Amino acid sequence: MRETEAVGEARRQMEICNACRYCEGYCAVFPAMTLRREFSSGDLSYLANLCHGCKGCYHACQYAPPHAFGVNVPATFSALRQDSYEDYAWPKPMGTVFRRNGSVVALVSILAVVLVTLATMAWRDPAVFWGAHTGPGAFYRVIPWGLMAGIAGASFLFALVAMAIGVVNFWRDTGGGTARPAPLAEGAIDILTLANLSGGGHGCNDLDDRFTGAKRHLHHALFYGFALCFASTSVATVYDHFLGLQAPYAFWSLPVLLGTVGGIGMTVGATGLIWLKIVTDPAPVAKSVLGGEYAMLGLLWLVAVTGLVLLAARHTGAMGLLLVLHLGTVLAFFLLLPYSKMVHGAYRGAALVRNRMEKKRA
Amino acid sequence: MKAMIATDRVYDVLVVGGGNAALSAAITARQAGASVLLLEHAPKHLRGGNSRHTRNLRALHPGPTHVLTDAYLEEEYWDDLLRVTGGHTDEAMARMCIRASEHAPGFLASCGVTFQPSLSGTLSLSRTNAFFLGGGKALVNAMYRTAERLGIEVFYDTEVRSLLLEEGFVRGADITCRGWPLTINAKAVVVSAGGFQANVEWLRETWGDAVDNFQIRGTPYAMGNVLKDLLARGAAPVGDPSQFHAVANDARAPKSDGGLAMRLDCVPFSIVVDRECRRFYDEGEDVWPKRYAIWGRLIAQQPGQIAYAVTDSKAARDFMPSVFPAIRADTVEGLAVAMGLDPTALAARVAEYNAAVRPGTFKGMALDDCRTEGLEPPKTHWARLIDTPPFVGYPMRPGITFTYLGLKVDHQARVQMADGRPSANLFASGEIMAGNILGRGYLAGFGMTIGTVFGRLAGEGAAKYARN
Numbered sequence: 001m002r003e004t005e006a007v008g009e010a011r012r013q014m015e016i017c018n019a020c021r022y023c024e025g026y027c028a029v030f031p032a033m034t035l036r037r038e039f040s041s042g043d044l045s046y047l048a049n050l051c052h053g054c055k056g057c058y059h060a061c062q063y064a065p066p067h068a069f070g071v072n073v074p075a076t077f078s079a080l081r082q083d084s085y086e087d088y089a090w091p092k093p094m095g096t097v098f099r100r101n102g103s104v105v106a107l108v109s110i111l112a113v114v115l116v117t118l119a120t121m122a123w124r125d126p127a128v129f130w131g132a133h134t135g136p137g138a139f140y141r142v143i144p145w146g147l148m149a150g151i152a153g154a155s156f157l158f159a160l161v162a163m164a165i166g167v168v169n170f171w172r173d174t175g176g177g178t179a180r181p182a183p184l185a186e187g188a189i190d191i192l193t194l195a196n197l198s199g200g201g202h203g204c205n206d207l208d209d210r211f212t213g214a215k216r217h218l219h220h221a222l223f224y225g226f227a228l229c230f231a232s233t234s235v236a237t238v239y240d241h242f243l244g245l246q247a248p249y250a251f252w253s254l255p256v257l258l259g260t261v262g263g264i265g266m267t268v269g270a271t272g273l274i275w276l277k278i279v280t281d282p283a284p285v286a287k288s289v290l291g292g293e294y295a296m297l298g299l300l301w302l303v304a305v306t307g308l309v310l311l312a313a314r315h316t317g318a319m320g321l322l323l324v325l326h327l328g329t330v331l332a333f334f335l336l337l338p339y340s341k342m343v344h345g346a347y348r349g350a351a352l353v354r355n356r357m358e359k360k361r362a
Numbered sequence: 363m364k365a366m367i368a369t370d371r372v373y374d375v376l377v378v379g380g381g382n383a384a385l386s387a388a389i390t391a392r393q394a395g396a397s398v399l400l401l402e403h404a405p406k407h408l409r410g411g412n413s414r415h416t417r418n419l420r421a422l423h424p425g426p427t428h429v430l431t432d433a434y435l436e437e438e439y440w441d442d443l444l445r446v447t448g449g450h451t452d453e454a455m456a457r458m459c460i461r462a463s464e465h466a467p468g469f470l471a472s473c474g475v476t477f478q479p480s481l482s483g484t485l486s487l488s489r490t491n492a493f494f495l496g497g498g499k500a501l502v503n504a505m506y507r508t509a510e511r512l513g514i515e516v517f518y519d520t521e522v523r524s525l526l527l528e529e530g531f532v533r534g535a536d537i538t539c540r541g542w543p544l545t546i547n548a549k550a551v552v553v554s555a556g557g558f559q560a561n562v563e564w565l566r567e568t569w570g571d572a573v574d575n576f577q578i579r580g581t582p583y584a585m586g587n588v589l590k591d592l593l594a595r596g597a598a599p600v601g602d603p604s605q606f607h608a609v610a611n612d613a614r615a616p617k618s619d620g621g622l623a624m625r626l627d628c629v630p631f632s633i634v635v636d637r638e639c640r641r642f643y644d645e646g647e648d649v650w651p652k653r654y655a656i657w658g659r660l661i662a663q664q665p666g667q668i669a670y671a672v673t674d675s676k677a678a679r680d681f682m683p684s685v686f687p688a689i690r691a692d693t694v695e696g697l698a699v700a701m702g703l704d705p706t707a708l709a710a711r712v713a714e715y716n717a718a719v720r721p722g723t724f725k726g727m728a729l730d731d732c733r734t735e736g737l738e739p740p741k742t743h744w745a746r747l748i749d750t751p752p753f754v755g756y757p758m759r760p761g762i763t764f765t766y767l768g769l770k771v772d773h774q775a776r777v778q779m780a781d782g783r784p785s786a787n788l789f790a791s792g793e794i795m796a797g798n799i800l801g802r803g804y805l806a807g808f809g810m811t812i813g814t815v816f817g818r819l820a821g822e823g824a825a826k827y828a829r830n
Contacts, residue, residue: 019685020623022417022497025478037683059503060496062414062621066407069685200495202476209503211476 001041001087001173006080010044013071016063023057027196028355029073030057035362045084046174048077049344049351052196054204054215058284065283078286085343088173090165097339102291105340109299112335113328120324129320136246142320145240148327152334159337163346166338170347171354179353183360187353191345194219196352208281218272222300225265229307232259248314260311266304270297289341296341303329367517367537369544373399374828375821376535376548378522378588380404381411382498382810383792384554385505386817387824389473391552392512394825399548400509401520401537403555403583408619409518410502411556412580412764412793412809415621417498418491419810422464429467429477429492436460442490443805446655450801458773459799459815466814467492474504487651491807498810522588525551527595530785550787550824553777554817557765557793558586559606560618565762568604575667577611578618579625579761589794592769597785598778601766601797607804608658611761613668614686626756627681629657630744631726632671633715634758636664639698639707641715646743649729650681655804662760669758670701672712674750680726690752697753712748719745764809768797775820787827789820 001007014033017023024030029051036043055074063069082098089095097104120143121129133141140148171177179187190196194216197204203211236255239245249256274297277290306326313322336342375391377384380402392398402409422439423430439460443451467477478495479488487493494501509516520539525532534547558564560582565573578584593599615624630650635641643660647653661669678688691697694712695705715737722732724746734741769777769790776784777795792813799812 015683015687016623016685018683020621021682022622025493025495037679056496056500060500062497062499063623064407067619068616200476200478202495209500210507 001045001084003041004080004083006076006083007041007044010048010073010076010080011039013073013076014039014044014047016069016071017057017073020063022062023060025200026056026060027052027054027199028190028352029077029196032355032358035358042173042175044080045087045170046351046354048080049084049170049347050196050355051077051081052194052348053078054197054199054206055284056199056205056211059205059209072284074284075286078289081344081347082286082289082292084170084347085166088166088169088347089339090162090169094162094339098292100291101289101340102293102295105292105295105299105336108336109295109302109329109332112332113325116328116331117321117324120320124320130317131320132315132317133319134315136248138248138314138319139323140246142323143327151331152327155331155334156337159334162338163343166343167346167350170350174351174354177357179357183353183356186356187349190352190356191349206276207279214272215276218269218276220269221265222269222273225262225267225269225304226300228258228262228265229304230262232256232262251311256311259307263304263308263311266300267308270301270304273297274301293341296336299329299333299336303333366542367399367515367520367539367544367546369546372547372549373397373515374549375399375824376401376546376551377554377821378525378535378551379411379554379556379792379794380409380516380518381413381554381556381792381813382416382501382505383413383794383813383817383820384411384552385473385502385509386469386814387552387554387789387791387821388509388514389505389512390818390821391825391828392509392514392821394822394829396825396828398514399546400514400516401522401535401539402516402518403521403585404518404581406518408581408583409506410499410581411584413502413813414499415497415580416494416501416807416810417622418487418493418807419466419470419814420463420491420805420807421467421811422460424464427467427492429479431489434490439463439490443799443808446803446805447801448803450803451799455773456799459812462815462818463811466811469818470494470501470505470814473508475501476504487806522555524591525553525588525595525788527592527597527785527788530596530779530781530783530788532785532788549828550789552775552789552791552817552820552824553588553592553769553794554790554792554813554820555588555794556581556584556586557606558584558589558767559762559765560584561586564590565606569662572662572667575759576608576662577615577620577624577759577761579609579611579620579622579763580618582618584764584793586765589767589769592777592788596780597788598770598780598782599767600770600795601768601801603767605767605802606765607655607763608662608760609654609763610657610661610669610671610758612684612686613757613759615759615761620761623685624761625654626671626684626758627654628671628673628677628684628754628756629653631677631680631746632673632756633712633741633748634669634671635703635708635711636669637666637703639703639711641711641739642669644739644742646733646741646745648743649727651806657758658760658762661758667760670703671756671758672697672708672748673754674748675752675754676746676750678754684756689755689757691755692751692753694748694753697755701755701757715741715745716747716749719747763804764793764796766797766801768793768795771795771798771816773819774823775816776823787824789824791816791820
C-alpha cells in the first residue's frame, strides 16, 4: 500500500484512538488496533478494510470535528479503502478506475445496455425481436444460449480471477501468512452475519446518533437476494444441461421462485441502501466514494428490476427488449465486478479472516 | 427544537447545565410529570460537560451483572472512598450515595445508555465500574435523545448568568440565550453546572501565574459562574476552594478539552525530573491506578509547572501509547537537548539513578522488587537501568479534572444556605456539589455516580415541589 493522504490521516487518527480506546466495544477494528503501536500502511489498509462503516465510533467520539483533533474514522477509512482498491487492482493500470468510479460505473453500465440492445436489434429480424415467444427456448430465440452463456461466463470468470489476484495482493501487503480452517470459517461467519454491523449488539448509527439495524438488514436483503439470484441461475443451468429442460420455466419452478424472491430482496436492499445514503448524517461519510457507491447500487437495482419486469412480461412482445436490457445490466455488472465498490466484499472477507487469525495469536 | 424559550410561562423545573447530572435530574423530573427546561451553556457539539469525556461509573452490586464482574459491596466501596479522600467526606451522605449507586446503571440504561464489558487499557476496573459503550459522549447522546423524546425543552448556547434567589427561595433565572438576554420563571431549579476549573482568573486567585501552565482536561464551559453567583447570594460552600484534582498530562495537549487521551501513564516506568533535572518524588510508589491522580498536583508544585519523564526503549510497551509521539534520542544528552533541558545535568541525574538501581525481577503490573538504594527520593518499584537507546522522554503539565469547591447540599440534594437552612426549591447535582462527598482525591467513576444519584434526587425533589 502506498502512502496516500488518507493513509497519513488514518495513521494520525489511529495514534489518537490508541491512546483513548473508548470505542473498543463497537467492532473488531479497535481491538485489532490495540495489538499495534506503530501503523504501517499495510496495517492501516487492513484496519480500513476491516471497518464496516457503522459510524458508532464517530458519534461517540470526544475528538470528532469540530474538535481540533478532528477524528473521523469512518470517513477516513472509507477514503483509504478506495485508495487500497486502486492499489490492489489487477491488472495494475485498471486501478485508476477507482478514482472516478461513479462515472466509470455509470458509463460502462449505459454502454453495455445500449450496445447489447443495438447489437441484438441490428442482428435479429424485428419480427423475432418484437415477437411474443412462448414455450421452451423462448429467450434463446432472441439471443442464443451459447452466446449468452459464453459472454456471461467469460466476463464472470475474468472478474473472479481479477478479484482473487487483488485479494492475494491485499493479503501479502497486510502481513501474509496461511489461514487455517478455523479462522477461515469464523471469518466466513463474520461476513455472512455482518457481525461487526451490530455495533456491539445494539445496532449502528445508520442515520445519526440513534442505533438502528437498518444498514445491516438492508445489506442482508441485497446480499442474500443476490445469492438467491445466483442460485437461480445455477439451478437453471442444471435444468438446461442435465435435465434437458429449457427456460423459460413456470412461475412455481425452483429457478423462477429463487430468482423472484432474490430479485425482490435485491430491489428492497438496493433501494433502502440508496435511501440511507441520502438521509444519513453526511459528516462521517467520505464524499469521494459516494459516486461509485451510488452508481453500483443503481446498477444492482437495475439488474434486479429488469429481471423482475422481464419475468412479468415474458409472454408479451416486450420480452425481446426486456431481455436485452436485463442481460445488458448483468453484463455490465460482471465487467465492473473487480473495478467497483463490489470488491469491498472480497477485501472485507480477507480482513475478517486476518482478524480471526490475529485474535487466536493474541 | 423550539426557536426560543418562552418567557411568559412558568416552567415547573429549570435545569442548569447539560451533563449527566443535569440530564439525570431533567429526565427524572419530567418522568414525575413536571414541565422541564434544560439550559446548556455549550453549543450542541460540545454538550455534556465533563460527562462527554468520561467512560464509566462505579456501582455497588451484590453479584455479577452483565457488565460488572463478581461483587462490590457497601463496606468495600466505603473503604475505597475513605482511603482516597483521607476522611474528607460525609459518611452518612457517602453511604447513601453508595447504596443508591446500585440502581444507577439501571436508570441510565432506561435512558438509552448502553454498557459494555471492559476489554483493555482500563486500569482493571471491570469489577467495580460499569463501562459506557463508546464512552461518555455516547451516554450524553442517548440521554439527550431520551430527554427530547420525553418533551424536555433543551436549549444550547444558553448561559445562566444569575439565579433569582432570595431568602433561600428561587423563582427563575437571568439568562443569555444565543446572545439574547432573557428572564425566565421556574417553580424549582436544579443546578448541575459543574466546577470552575476552566475559569483561569478564579484559579489565579489561589495559584497566581502558575495557572497559565495548567491544562483543563475537560469542557472549557466549566466557568463556575452559577456556583459563584449562588455563593454570593447566600448558599453555603463546601470543599477546599484552593484545591483541584489533576493528573499528569502531555505538555503538548491543548489548553482545554484534550480529554482522557492526553494523560501519560509512563511515570512508574520512568524517572521524572523538573526543569532543573532534579527528581522530586518516588515514581514507583504504588501501582499506577492508585497513583496517577497525585501527579498533576506534584507537577503543579514544580518550578514552571512542568516535569519530564525519562526512560528508555525497554519501557516503551509497558504503558498505554500516547497521542503525541514520545521524544526520542540515541543519547541521554540528545534527549535533554530535544526537550530543552541541560544535557550535562540530565546525564548526571540518569547516571546517579542507574548507579542506585538494584537488580530485581521486573513485573509491570504488580509491585515488583526493582528498586533503588541510597537514592533520594528513592524509586521503590519498577526501577530498571535507563541504558537502552533510543532514550524516550515526555514533557508533562498538570491537567486539571475538576475543582473541589461546591454547594453544600442535604440528603435530598437541596442546596443549603449559609444560615444552615435548606432552600425550599433549589437543588444541586454533579460536580457542583461533589465536594460534599469527595473532599479530596478521586475514585475512578465516582463523579458519574454522584451525578446520577444526586441528579435523580434533585429531579425528584424539584418535580415534587413544583407539582404541589
